[in-house]
Amino acid sequence: MNKTVSIVVPVFNAQKCIADTIMSVLSQTYTDYELILVNDGSVDNSAGIIKGYLGDRVKLIDNTGRRGAAGARNTGISASSGQYIAFLDADDLWDPDKLQKQVRFMSEKEAAFSFTGYEFADENGKGLGKIVRVPERITYDEALRNTTIFTSTVMFDMSRLSKEDIMMPYVASEDTATWWKVLKKIPAAYGLDENLTLYRRMGSSLSSNKITAIRRIWDLYRKTEHLGLLKSVYCFCGWAVRAVARRV
DSSP, X not given: OOOOEEEEEEESSOTTTHHHHHHHHHTOSOOOEEEEEEEOSOOSSHHHHXXXXXXXXXXXXXXXXXXXXXXXXXXXXXXXXXXXXXXXXXXXXXXXXXXXXXXXXHHHHTXXXXXEEEEEEOTTSOEEEEEEOOOSEEOHHHHHHOOOOOGGGOEEETTTSOHHHHOOOSSTTHHHHHHHHHHTTSSOEEEEEEEEEEEEOOTTOGGGOHHHHHHHHHHIIIIISOOXXXXXXXXXXXXXXXXXXXXX
């Protein structure tokens, strides 16, 4: 259990929540990690707040200009040195045992890619009681119809993958596109069905716009994965049913 986890956090105008997010990492029971925060052109005091936490395990990288979530995460991936790479968004929170449980889980499963359950939370980081359960494993074809993999729960074992494998494309819903890209290379990803992450729903977040979400997933099917019309409709229906179920 002495394997370093590189935690990549893209930061853009996150001064309201970034301190809580950092503290949820500093409170981890698993302590062999490096926290890489990538400031992606913030114009608020995000960088100033982060500087108060810098040290041996907490690093700040400034992107030149605004590169978006994909570009910020790719910068963090390039700078990482751990055997494991985990993603955490700047407004989400981890359970103190999240890293310890997930590293152990990946070792037991000999998994290249894992993800966990999570709970929706309000803007103040208070859990709303709506917990998303995850399957034991998921393949590429299954993931096309079930986008239950949430970014802040993902971890990769870089002894089994290359950094190029997990670099994110510059498309809308770049995280989902990345999971599909990786799943084309491995048999399956493994789900740790425990609630270890709080998914904070900020009112102005892109993901709160349902019409935008529909357009993004459809474009992924047609323009990124180049699926035929019938398969796209089939996958979209599965996605829609599960997306509604996660929020009811």
